[in-house]
Amino acid sequence: MTSKLRLSHAAGTLIVSSVTTFLLPLDYTVASVALRDIHRDFPVGFSDQQWVINGYTMAFAALLMAGGGLADLLGRRKVFLSGLALFTAASLLAGLAPAMLWLNLGRVAQGIGAAGMFSSSLALLVQEFTGPRRAHAFAVFGVASGLGASLGPFIGGLAVDLGGWRWAFLLNVPFGIAMLVLGLMRTRDSHDPQATRLDLKGLVLFSGAVLLTVHALVTAPQTGWTSPTTLATLAAAAVLTLVFVPVELRQPYPLIDLRLFTDRTFLGASLAPLVLSIAFWGLFLYTPLYFQGVLGYSPLQAGMAMLPFAVPLFGAGPLGARLAHRISSRALLGTGQLLVAAGATLLACxxxxxxxxxxxxxxxxxxxxxxxxNGEMSNVALSIVPAARSGMASGINSTMRIVGMNAGFGGIGAVLAMAVTDDLTARTNRLHGLHHNLHTLATDVATGNLNGTAATVPATLREGFRTAAAHAFATGMRSAFTVGACVALLGAATSFTLIRPPETDTTWEPGDTPQPAETALSGIPTPGR
Structure with a gap:
């Protein structure tokens, strides 16, 4: 009877964690498809529109570690369900927003709720699953996360085409309510018994550094990477980070125990989601712009064209879970990143x-x-940390994913914009009579708005400019894919170098003295490995 009850809780936890994890990255990509229709109802400036995406992203990234710390202190179930309730209510607010201000407030609140959910969902799985079952649970979690991000353009396009942009946010509400009820019935609480207070100094410093970094990454494509605003924001983030390190080293119960990063395996497993978010998701977010801008696809058609990226996630996650018990984590993570590099190379060609x-x-x-x-990265990182501090480890892993996605969006966007500018400048120099600011035109073209940009040039030059813009955007995408392939190759080399085979069955514990890199604990005590 006890076994059945335990299995019931485990199954319920996996369903709730997976469904909600599907919704979180979905809300990152689905909004980009709805922006054009939102502008029709709320004709505000471009910067106000971008807050529909940036408000969610920045709140999400900045508060992930806070959610992990609170989960260890107050209880993982409490933080998860509170975040889910806020996310659901905020989705309703965004979907019913009477003005852009309310929509943006709803998006920020969604990000806050998402941080609470995502930072504690992995910890809930660690509590319920061990051994081979944990690897399979994390594989399902990884599939859900990947599908949420990859199916965003398709689901967003379908929702916008069938019901209008409001349904891009309202579709969260019924799922949120259902998962809230199931979570109340079939999840169990846990916390770290050694956690007596939250590391407020570390929380303020780290959240501020992440917030400033993400703000710089998402706004630099518009303000310029070398603009005073961007450089000052990045400098401020660097200062907060430098202050954060000695503060954390003095804390008896830090928000992030930095000694973990002396473990080569933990460091390698933590860098992998950062690399993957840049090399795959950074490219993924821009590819629909090619289909819409160059090929003239509708949002729904562009979403359907992205299905080849998403289809492998259905079968690859369970396959990865099976491989995790046959080959080393180093081989699996390194090979996965090599495949991403190979795919990006094919896209560049x-x-x-x-x-x-x-x-x-x-x-x-x-x-x-x-x-x-996608799931094994989290499994490796959390297997090194004792279950009592799984909220912290979950927060680190989740923060790496979200910061990487923003770095990919900003960095890949910068590569795309530079390549578009160079190619468009060379081609439009042949169009006599075009006196527009080419930098402004190139920036607009890099957003995928080829037809709208072409409409701003003289009618006699419009057709020639449209052809030049299409070639420039395609050339920019080729450069972006090349950079993505290089990043993935670097990530694969890092995984093969840092992640070590399980030579010991030792796990880091709070209060352990860090060891030199050559002798640092690097075993991955994943049962069944």
Missing amino acids: APLHGDWTSYAIGGLVSGLGTGLI
């Missing part, structure tokens, strides 16, 4: 003006690599 089929094979290979390791 696609014809400049090819249709969606030209991107299908590269998308399938990249999606396969991502699906294989």
